[in-house]
Amino acid sequence: MASQIPSRQARREHGKALRKACPRASHAEPGSDLQGRDPVALIEASNVGRLPHLLAIRHERMAESAFAFFRGTALIQAHDLARTPSSGITVQACGDCHLLNFGGFATPERALVFDVNDFDETFAAPWEWDLKRLATSFVLAARWRALGSADAAAAAFRAVEAYKDAQLRYAGMKTMEIWYDHLPLDALRAALQDDAVGARQLDALIDKARHQTCEQIYHKLTRPVDGVPRIVDQPPLLFHGTGDEQETRELAAPFLKAYRDSLSSDRRALFDRWVLVDAAHKVVGVGSVGTRCLIALLMADADDPLFLQVKEARASVLEGFAGPSPWASNGERVVTGQRLMQAASDIFLGWARDGDGRDFYIRQLRDMKTAADITRMNGRLLKLYADLCGRCLARAHAKAGDAAAIAGYLGSGDAMGDAVSRYAVRYADQVERDHALFLRAVRGGRLPIRPADETLVR
Template structure:
């Protein structure tokens, strides 16, 4: 076991990083330094995806500038890598934006609000997450029709909260950082509405949404399954699998179970698989293979006890080509996501794990168990401000848990120099995003 650096050493490391990249330099975004054409990067990211669904991904990205931003992580990863970085690394969310924070159920039944999407997670420069989140706040504000001054104020609030929270974490005992909870959620608009939605988002509601009564004579996809409901078939977004394909997916649950803690294996063993479907999810993930398994619990004789597990294909992080080979820490991409999620989240899905199917890597988790996220259509200036404040604290907590809060805080310092630079970057990158979105819309029209 290596001897850890002292607090003074870690502080000095952060201050020295300012010589590598001055805090004010984060404002600089030079488009000419990024030689790769954005649509070429996007097309390259489609390799290996299901061809018939690539059109669906483009349709979702064309719908709005924010939708484009959600699906364009490969473009931003390349753009960030074209510019200098601090060299101060942590576990990145990788796709830090306002809709990738959300509510979900913890193992103890409480509704948790935290970072909640980790497909792109990897060890990299901490400021890459900060820049992506700040840009997303501007784009979300533009989409919601919020005035420019309020959008700028939201980004300033986000960066200030991130900086001040990191300063607090830099002097906390290790276990206090690991256990740190935010107790003011109920007082931050629009979080109460999100939490109320999450309370209603139960497996029973998902059962009604995704399944239908099995018609007489319906062929079961799962051998010996006797439940009275089956997945709906609504192609291309939801399609039931036939028995052979379903069995291939179910066979992958055996190695998955070994990635769970023993008591959670016990709980899962009390459910029986009923049906399997292919499901399209999100924006960035469209075109990758995504399966959903419907289980019923055996503990209740007369009422349903549904459980839905999502088996989601994971490719390498979009940041991987621009970082050292050991940045991900894993060769299995599902394992990479699991470890990144556990490092950043305070509480993770109790059924979080990973597996492989026919040579491809997959993440396994519950599908939509009490999940809810921000609705941009209901967002106003007050809500954006409160949400931005929370984004800063949650992102700082994740980075502090998984990285070195002393070095990051020492780099940031006590002034607003870094904050102002990030705001300038976010303006430049939001404008660039809207320009790239325009290019995609033109290209999309030509191909239709």
Template sequence: MNVTLEGLNPYLAHFRAPPRDRYDEGRSRRDTVPLESHAETPVGPERVDPLTVLQKQNLDQNRVPQLIPLRFRRMSYSPFTYLRGAAAVQASDLAAGPRTDLWVELCGDAHLGNFRWFNCPDRQPVFDLNDFDETLPGPFEWDVKRLAASITVAARINGFPTKKCRAATRSAMREYRESIIAASELSPLDLFYYRFRAEDALERVAQRGGKHRQWKESVLAKAARKNSMRALTQLTAVVDGRRVIVPDPPRIARIDDELAERNWAEISQFFQSYKETLPLDRRVLVDQFSLVDVARKVVGVGSVGTRCLMVLLESDDGTPLFLQFKQATRSVLEQYLGRSVFEQSGQRVVEGQRLIQATSDMFLGWSRWRNNDGHDVDFYFRQLWDGKGKITVEELSPTRLAVFAGLCGKTLAFAHARSGDAMMIRGYLGEDETFDDLLVEYADRYADCTAADHAQLEMAINDGQIDVVRDL
């Protein structure tokens, strides 16, 4: 497919204009979309019913029916888990609000739990956004609002007083705005090479609490242990002389009957199609591994019900490599922002991830599988375990949450600057704290909305309108 840069982001042409003109252009957007408009949230009878949005999403994305009750169970645990699974609901709400049309490659699901660390190709751990199932070009503020709302919701779940909740959200918004300013002053190459080391990120969080060195080292060590050798030990066994992935139902199960009935050659062709999407050097590397086994895996909150599998590869000398391939559906944003320029949804996820992240998984790729019913299912590939780690938000103190939220705001700003025009966004946001304060107001209101939506889900479950199952 021949994709132009302007097709990905119509505002890239502005990079050729002088910085002052771009700043003024961003500032002029306030005439049509005042900053104050961002404090509002959709309320009243005109708001689309959130349960209707979620049920429609299950159908539109052709989720596995047997797993939908598990999805709702996980969303029901708290307003924060509800928000994590309700990207489609917030997308509907954002579409009903103001829109600057200052476009970037959106993560599409930039909630607080989606900022983690992982090993980049040179094996150094970096801190960045992690999941990109909903990525699509769109107005920068949609990501910012999802982040802001998630911080306030998480802080409330932790039982923090209102002042501390707002302080955490304000920290993220201030860091976002100040980092947009910093990014707008970098050269394109400096911006491209900028990355946030995981150790530096954790050090900033750790210093805001007791035993900070032990805490940081413990968190990093736990992530470092998540690698293919560890996965080989924990997830596989030798059966009848052949290494296989050990079932742990229902978390990990043998591949679906439909897949098992298919000729292994078709599975190999599916994997071959993935390899053809890799750069030549990565393809040569993967060609040194053989396909050994495949199993189904249940993951996440919002992702539950989409098809996710893991594949075990092995080289001639016995070196293991675990990859995950996950179903890619249409982004929840496409209904409001238009179809992706990529016809293959797996490619949309991969290309969006590469645009957003400072450095990406070296095994990113995509492929398409045809079901027995003749329907195509798109997938994207990435490593299963590669030094991935996260901070458990629910365990953070108010001070540490505020610092962590600020790191997320900074990370999101640099992510947006890689694909959008940081100078235009800077012009729109301004140099003072007005936007920060308005987004804190938005987050307060949307947290109220999320609590009500969560209560509605709980009521529907208790009334038997929505089926749930016990978690895995």
């Protein structure tokens, strides 16, 4: 039986053989007919089904810079990546793999790890797509920070090289060794032993994460009303709906039951200790603005809160470009992809469908979460962060895919690093052109935007 299973070496040789049909140098190409597509039309398509009164905030955030625009337009790059060469090796991909979709959070054992932390667009797709989006994000972030073209290209190259080196290591590991591998935040300090500024920033991130608990969030976001805790409105980014409290609880009951059913039996028993007391709409991120997102406050006792984030799960931007979706529920798609790619996932991660047929996924809100502050990074720190993200992405792809085949395709030289870093620079140029077209559409009234002094109150 064992002889029928391809060995790691055989899979590696298969990956190497794929270079003939898709040379690594071909990955430098940003895609065909990029000047012929209408990026504004793609943005309008991505706006369909979003809450209309939040679109002005979405466009306002995207207008800030080409980097912010890139964060909000995963659909455009998905469209373009489908027109680039592919090795033919698929993995469970993140789908929106930019540098701000990585961060630190607590495992169920309360250890702090660094990992991919956004899976709204997760889908089975070519592994190169995640790597190219990640590399491009470093070029755009470096330009936004005015770090110069050399630092931008070097950060992109570093992300790819770190990915390659990690995949070469994973190619020689056993399946369970890969599955259990993770990147502890504390261990990352060794990489900063010669950089006092970077070490202080990491220590501050770790300290912030350790204090980002339900209790801390509870005191920041709530106040008592007639003896009952209520989430405080902060329009236009945090606000209650128009229904009364009784109506909200009645509508939430079947939804929470469906969510509860998606949990394992031990976690259902744990979840049953809390009772829903309040919920409010929350605007999050850039790409997610306009989708339905809520935070729910549940209480097990007067001093025992639980905050859950309830986030709409729409069709992945990769659907159609990478193939049809096998999932009946986009909530389940997100949850399954997250569990496949992350080293450890939130114990309350689950999914449900509302009465209108919309899919959602649910997780704890900000549970010991933290993120890197790229506004404080110089060129050296940005390259170190690129190294970290590349390593982390390789682990996620190895956990959910075939590290040996990917490593065989990558090889041990600089071919892929050179090609993808060139792609990243070229595609970043395209993003800047698309951003200029977007701004023109905003100025012409084609896309609504919120003036700087306007407050949207619902």
